[in-house]
Amino acid sequence: MPDAISRATTAGTALFTDMYELTMLEAALADGSGDRPCVFELFARRLPAGRRYGVVAGTGRLLDALEGFRFGDAELELVSRFLKPSTVEWLRDFRFSGDIDGYREGDFYFPGSPILSVSGTFTECVLLETLALSIFNHDSAVASAAARMVGAAAGRTLIEMGSRRTHEEAAVAAARAAYLAGFDSTSNLEAARRYGIPAAGTAAHAFTLLHTTTEGRDEASAFRSQVESLGVDTTLLVDTYDITEGVNTAIAVAGPELGGVRIDSGDLGVLARQVRAQLDSLGATRTKIVMSGDLDEYGIAGLRAEPVDAYGVGTSLVTGSGAPTAGMVYKLVEVDGIPVEKRSAAKESRGGAKRAVRYARRTGTLVEEVVYPAHFEQVPAGEGTQVHHLMVPLVRSGDPVDDLPTLEESREFLREGLVRLPWEGLTLSAGDPAIPTRFVREE
Amino acid sequence: MPDAISRATTAGTALFTDMYELTMLEAALADGSGDRPCVFELFARRLPAGRRYGVVAGTGRLLDALEGFRFGDAELELVSRFLKPSTVEWLRDFRFSGDIDGYREGDFYFPGSPILSVSGTFTECVLLETLALSIFNHDSAVASAAARMVGAAAGRTLIEMGSRRTHEEAAVAAARAAYLAGFDSTSNLEAARRYGIPAAGTAAHAFTLLHTTTEGRDEASAFRSQVESLGVDTTLLVDTYDITEGVNTAIAVAGPELGGVRIDSGDLGVLARQVRAQLDSLGATRTKIVMSGDLDEYGIAGLRAEPVDAYGVGTSLVTGSGAPTAGMVYKLVEVDGIPVEKRSAAKESRGGAKRAVRYARRTGTLVEEVVYPAHFEQVPAGEGTQVHHLMVPLVRSGDPVDDLPTLEESREFLREGLVRLPWEGLTLSAGDPAIPTRFVREE
Numbered sequence: 100m101p102d103a104i105s106r107a108t109t110a111g112t113a114l115f116t117d118m119y120e121l122t123m124l125e126a127a128l129a130d131g132s133g134d135r136p137c138v139f140e141l142f143a144r145r146l147p148a149g150r151r152y153g154v155v156a157g158t159g160r161l162l163d164a165l166e167g168f169r170f171g172d173a174e175l176e177l178v179s180r181f182l183k184p185s186t187v188e189w190l191r192d193f194r195f196s197g198d199i200d201g202y203r204e205g206d207f208y209f210p211g212s213p214i215l216s217v218s219g220t221f222t223e224c225v226l227l228e229t230l231a232l233s234i235f236n237h238d239s240a241v242a243s244a245a246a247r248m249v250g251a252a253a254g255r256t257l258i259e260m261g262s263r264r265t266h267e268e269a270a271v272a273a274a275r276a277a278y279l280a281g282f283d284s285t286s287n288l289e290a291a292r293r294y295g296i297p298a299a300g301t302a303a304h305a306f307t308l309l310h311t312t313t314e315g316r317d318e319a320s321a322f323r324s325q326v327e328s329l330g331v332d333t334t335l336l337v338d339t340y341d342i343t344e345g346v347n348t349a350i351a352v353a354g355p356e357l358g359g360v361r362i363d364s365g366d367l368g369v370l371a372r373q374v375r376a377q378l379d380s381l382g383a384t385r386t387k388i389v390m391s392g393d394l395d396e397y398g399i400a401g402l403r404a405e406p407v408d409a410y411g412v413g414t415s416l417v418t419g420s421g422a423p424t425a426g427m428v429y430k431l432v433e434v435d436g437i438p439v440e441k442r443s444a445a446k447e448s449r450g451g452a453k454r455a456v457r458y459a460r461r462t463g464t465l466v467e468e469v470v471y472p473a474h475f476e477q478v479p480a481g482e483g484t485q486v487h488h489l490m491v492p493l494v495r496s497g498d499p500v501d502d503l504p505t506l507e508e509s510r511e512f513l514r515e516g517l518v519r520l521p522w523e524g525l526t527l528s529a530g531d532p533a534i535p536t537r538f539v540r541e542e
Numbered sequence: 543m544p545d546a547i548s549r550a551t552t553a554g555t556a557l558f559t560d561m562y563e564l565t566m567l568e569a570a571l572a573d574g575s576g577d578r579p580c581v582f583e584l585f586a587r588r589l590p591a592g593r594r595y596g597v598v599a600g601t602g603r604l605l606d607a608l609e610g611f612r613f614g615d616a617e618l619e620l621v622s623r624f625l626k627p628s629t630v631e632w633l634r635d636f637r638f639s640g641d642i643d644g645y646r647e648g649d650f651y652f653p654g655s656p657i658l659s660v661s662g663t664f665t666e667c668v669l670l671e672t673l674a675l676s677i678f679n680h681d682s683a684v685a686s687a688a689a690r691m692v693g694a695a696a697g698r699t700l701i702e703m704g705s706r707r708t709h710e711e712a713a714v715a716a717a718r719a720a721y722l723a724g725f726d727s728t729s730n731l732e733a734a735r736r737y738g739i740p741a742a743g744t745a746a747h748a749f750t751l752l753h754t755t756t757e758g759r760d761e762a763s764a765f766r767s768q769v770e771s772l773g774v775d776t777t778l779l780v781d782t783y784d785i786t787e788g789v790n791t792a793i794a795v796a797g798p799e800l801g802g803v804r805i806d807s808g809d810l811g812v813l814a815r816q817v818r819a820q821l822d823s824l825g826a827t828r829t830k831i832v833m834s835g836d837l838d839e840y841g842i843a844g845l846r847a848e849p850v851d852a853y854g855v856g857t858s859l860v861t862g863s864g865a866p867t868a869g870m871v872y873k874l875v876e877v878d879g880i881p882v883e884k885r886s887a888a889k890e891s892r893g894g895a896k897r898a899v900r901y902a903r904r905t906g907t908l909v910e911e912v913v914y915p916a917h918f919e920q921v922p923a924g925e926g927t928q929v930h931h932l933m934v935p936l937v938r939s940g941d942p943v944d945d946l947p948t949l950e951e952s953r954e955f956l957r958e959g960l961v962r963l964p965w966e967g968l969t970l971s972a973g974d975p976a977i978p979t980r981f982v983r984e985e
Contacts, residue, residue, distance in 0.1 A: 112710070114730075114731040114732035114735055115705070115710040115711075115713065115714075115730075115731075115732055116705075116730075116731050116732075117703065117705055117706070117729040117730065117731070117743055118729050118730075118731055118734075118741045118742065118743035119729065119743030119744055119745055119746060120746075121731070122743055122745070122768075122771070122772055123745055123746060123748070123749045123768075125771050125772075126745075126749070126767045126768050126770070126771035126772065127749070127752060127767070129767065129770065129771050130763075130766075130767040130770070130771075132752050132753060132767070135752065137752070139748070164710070173735065174735075176735075177731060177734060177735040178731070181741070221748075221752050225746075225748060225749075228706070228746075228748075229705050229706050229710075229729075230710055232706035232707070233705060233706055233707075233708060233709060233710040233713055234709075234710060236706065236707050236708065237708055237709040237710075237712070260560065262558070262559075262560055262672050262676060263560070263671070263672050263675035263676055263679060263872075264675070264676075264679050264867040264869075265676060265679065265680055265709075265712070265866075265867060266676060266677075266680040266708075266709060266711060266712035266715055267555070267558040267607070267672075267673055267676040267677060267680075267711075268558075268709060268710075268711035268712065269680070269708070269709035269711065269712040270558065270676055271558070272709055286560040286561050286562065286672075287557075287558075287559075287560065287561075288557040288558075288559050288560070288561055288564070288620060288621070289557035289558055289559075291561075291620060292557055292616065292617075292619075292620040298561045298624070299561060300560055300561035300562030300565055301562055302562055302565070302566055302569075303562060303563075303566060303668075303671075304873070304874070304884045305566070305582070305664075305668060305671075305873070305874035306566045306569070306570070306668075308874045308877065308882040308883070308884065309570060309575050309578065309580070309664050309874060309877055309882075310575060311877050311880055311882045312880075313878075313880065316882075320573075323573075324569045324570070324572065324573040324575070325565075325566075325569050327569070327572065327573070328565070328568050328569035328572050328573075329565055329568075329569065339884050339885065340884075340885045341885070414867055414869075417867070418866045418867055423708075423861045423866040424707040424708060424857055424860070424861055426707075426857075429706075430747075430748065431747070431748035431751045431752060434751065434752055434754050437754055437755075437756065439751040439752075439754045439759075440751070441747045441751065441782050441783075442782070442783045442784070
């Protein structure tokens with residue numbers, strides 16, 4: 100999709116940045132410290148309350164955004180309002196030329212997991228802070244919530260339809276994160292265009308209401324029009340007026356081969372059983388039931404015993420189901436090979452560049468994550484017989500490495516990963532992280 | 543800012559749309575109902591739990607986005623995958639040519655307030671649904687939370703610094719919404735460029751850590767560099783190591799004319815008093831104290847008695863402080879002059895195009911909002927001696943009307959509006975909407 104790439108990268112991304120990154124850069128250029136080799140790490144201090152795991156999402160978007168992180172005339176005009184001319188000139192030639200290693204997109208993360216490790220001069224690394232955090236905090240929040248919904252749906256179809264509940268560009272990224280996490284499709288057309296995600300949709304109540312005449316409501320006319328236009332395989336929205344009547348009308352109009360009916364309100368569990376029985380009695384035994392209406396992972400789980408075929412999820416998906424931001428931070432951990440860390444109360448960070456592995460049993464079940472100093476020549480011993488290296492090269496000398504996984508491959512990576520979580524990590528109930536993380540310090 | 547306008551409008555916005563808007567459009571074109579004159583309304587069924595009022599935000603962004611709502615080659619290629627050629631050709635010429643009336647940006651809204659009223663053919667109105675909701679649901683959620691923070695700050699400076707906690711484009715819109723609601727500045731450079739919002743920033747812990755040498759930490763060197771680069775008026779971040787030591791070092795380096803110190807962690811109330819006393823004892827009586835670190839409206843209110851000069855607010859601002867989306871919906875209310883409404887359980891909507899006024903006492907204090915059928919020739923009587931008409935023309939025949947308020951004017955409109963809310967509407971505690979809304983139905 101050449102189109103997709105151009106839309107994603109031609110708009111400059113350099114001003115998605117907090118002002119202080121640039122004033123720090125100016126001061127560091129002036130005092131000579133700007134060229135010191137540094138390592139910054141991006142990580143979450145904790146998971147949202149009660150969550151068992153997080154899902155890394157945003158890597159692909161960050162690499163796209165990195166390409167557009169240049170200071171053209173529009174950007175330079177803005178920064179020249181508060182920076183010295185020499186700094187502005189320095190920015191004109193700016194291009195990130197460092198290295199980035201990180202967890203694979205679609206992998207899990209736990210408290211303290213070094214999701215990204217960014218190496219280069221201070222100036223080039225500090226500039227990426229705001230943008231990298233924006234992308235990972237948003238996308239990982241959505242993917243982490245989405246993965247729980249996918250688990251709760253237990254194989255049933257999930258349609259992402261939350262675009263209208265979040266910022267229009269965030270909606271596109273949310274659709275991508277949901278798909279990464281295992282959703283089947285999205286209602287968002289820009290996400291379909293930009294990322295090739297399957298698009299899906301049914302109809303709104305407005306379409307039924309549109310067919311009102313001076314004689315009154317006319318649901319049959321709306322259904323007939325939809326079936327004529329979209330075929331008998333379409334999904335009819337049956338809850339504009341009375342659901343039982345709506346289902347009767349739907350089958351009367353479309354016949355028992357109707358693709359599906361959608362119910363968007365009411366006591367969804369009761370309605371699912373009633374409507375299934377009604378459809379079956381009308382001979383529409385293969386007509387699917389799509390449920391929507393303020394569903395979250397708990398609502399989905401609550402319908403597990405009911406005859407629901409697909410869920411449409413909106414608000415709770417795009418708002419991270421109670422955790423709209425992943426709480427990730429981007430911290431300087433090493434300068435010129437010297438580990439550095441903040442010492443303020445309650446916000447301690449761990450100095451030094453790090454690497455991470457996960458140990459698993461012979462069966463594949465994960466046992467623990469081990470985070471250790473990057474300079475160690477040997478991976479610390481751990482519990483388990485298999486060891487998975489978690490950090491892979493993403494960027495070398497400013498360029499994305501070859502053969503980065505596609506969105507589909509990352510989606511498959513997560514799908515396979517979920518099989519390896521201990522079972523209690525997959526429960527929706529609040530609790531500790533699915534596996535512990537052990538931090539090995541300098542010896 | 544011609545630059546700003548080009549960035550905001552050149553990217554097409556037509557695909558920030560749910561697929562079903564287009565399949566409904568196709569079916570309505572085919573059955574002839576697509577040209578029926580319709581009125582859609584955008585409103586919130588309720589406020590977030592316990593909130594006393596909402597702030598309308600997004601109007602300016604919607605009008606910008608409307609200009610870019612066209613189907614060019616990239617958009618048409620995508621929709622041609624699921625629409626008939628005749629529909630694709632119809633979209634090639636599409637331009638919204640209807641009318642939009644609505645509440646002023648920066649006005650309050652309450653449950654059921656008809657914030658936008660969109661009139662035109664079904665096809666042109668239905669297409670705007672997703673984008674209009676995305677913009678209003680996001681921007682109003684942020685502005686509504688921000689207004690409470692502004693109230694809690696009681697005149698002290700508020701800096702928006704939440705960009706890193708939300709999607710990178712949502713961050714720009716959030717900065718705009720916060721400024722609308724009364725925040726003084728933003729850390730976000732793109733918001734400064736696009737909307738002319740004052741930019742502000744201090745420094746990060748990374749800058750202090752950067753100055754670590756093989757001899758150990760060197761906070762003084764970092765402070766010296768910042769003061770040399772940004773002047774003595776800068777704000778130094780004093781909590782990287784020990785705060786008392788940090789403040790001593792700050793004044794030793796910068797002298798008692800130092801602009802400010804920032805504290806980002808710890809028991810902010812206690813620290814504010816300690817640091818104020820310390821600064822005063824060092825002669826830095828005019829050095830300001832900036833507090834940040836997971837502040838929300840309650841945290842800000844809790845510091846009201848402390849000697850804090852400015853607050854930096856991030857996460858809670860961009861996530862709407864517990865209500866990350868405003869829950870607004872976009873409903874067809876009238877077709878060919880016939881009021882229509884959905885009858886499903888718990889989601890009833892009120893049919894018919896509406897207008898709204900607010901009644902106020904002679905003192906200016908608001909008493910009630912009255913929503914009534916648009917065709918009424920007289921405004922229904924209400925409690926109070928003043929009547930404010932809430933809906934103004936925004937778009938006529940597809941074009942924004944002249945002399946729409948600037949962001950600064952909308953900001954001032956809200957500032958003046960807050961003076962007129964009953965006092966209990968301004969409390970942070972949970973409760974009913976600040977004023978009741980009365981719905982007058984057909985006589």
